[in-house]
Amino acid sequence: MADLSTFPITRRWPAENPSILQLYSTPTPNGVKVSIMLEETGLPYEPHFINIGENETWGPEYLSLNPNGKIPSILDPDGPGGKPLALFESGAILIYLAEKTGKFLPADPARRYETIQWVMFQMGGLGPMFGQLGFFHKFAGRDYEDKRPRDRYAKESARLIRVLETRLEDREWVMGGEYTIADISMLGWVRNLIGFYEAADLVNYKELTNVPKWLERGLARPAVERGLGIPARP
Structure with a gap:
């Protein structure tokens, strides 16, 4: 099982299952891009609601993962080379998930x-x-x-x-x-x-x-x- 304890964000939003991808988001137009993609691919993941109305993205735990203080962000314990990968920016996440699963991005x-x-x-x-x-x-x-x-x-x-x-x-x-x-x-x-x-x-x-x-x-x-x-x- 991957050790995600070195990522400060997991102290604020603990992972119940640290062996699967962690999603930190809110169901806004930017946030749902990633949740839709995860649902489409069937990739196991654990969602964490980030209350942007309470400025939770500006706390030190969230900023440790995404210094831009925006949603969504992900923490994939099984990133490239089998090492954990933290990623922000919804467009980058979509491309990453498409390449990881081989879905929804043409091979040509x-x-x-x-x-x-x-x-x-x-x-x-x-x-x-x-x-x-x-x-x-x-x-x-x-x-x-x-x-x-x-x-x-x-x-x-x-x-x-x-x-x-x-x-x-x-x-x-x-x-x-x-x-x-x-x-x-x-x-x-x-x-x-x-x-x-x-x-x-x-x-x-x-x-x-x-x-x-x-x-x-x-x-x-x-x-x-x-x-x-x-x-x-x-």
């Missing part, structure tokens, strides 16, 4: 990099822009008298979702007939944009055809349905 080099580019599209564009729109439309920013920040992010979010709409033309998934980490990276964000953020009208979602069908297909997957609620909130 050209298609592999094409898939990764769409994960980076989510990481660098779709996620940050949707998140900012959520802040300025639904959360503290909604009380700002100046609506230019909200409108700026709404315009860019509308553009980005149109990019996805075009990509999905005549495609079941982002990579065609193959469901990959590119889809996994985006499903939670699009779901949040039109649901929790209540921003469908701001991005003209009703004008889209391909994205709604893609989202419906994705949310119908049992692993996605399960992953959206992991880790369970207390």
Whole structure:
């Protein structure tokens, strides 16, 4: 059995089964990328709920694993060479889990990099822009008298979702007939944009055809349905 006691995070969130992968997360659009991926792959793991509302990511135990103080993070006792591996950044974790299990990332080099580019599209564009729109439309920013920040992010979010709409033309998934980490990276964000953020009208979602069908297909997957609620909130 792997010894995880040298990792300070395990003192705050002890591992009941230290021989399996440990997930430290919250069911947000970024967090559920990893829980969905773990559910899809069937890789055994132990989830730990991190209360970002109570700033638990800024405690020394969590920062010892992820110095950026964000969720999600993982601790895999069976990393490369059989040694424990701590990893943060959801995109990096998706690629790692895909390579570890041989699932949801094409083996062909050209298609592999094409898939990764769409994960980076989510990481660098779709996620940050949707998140900012959520802040300025639904959360503290909604009380700002100046609506230019909200409108700026709404315009860019509308553009980005149109990019996805075009990509999905005549495609079941982002990579065609193959469901990959590119889809996994985006499903939670699009779901949040039109649901929790209540921003469908701001991005003209009703004008889209391909994205709604893609989202419906994705949310119908049992692993996605399960992953959206992991880790369970207390």
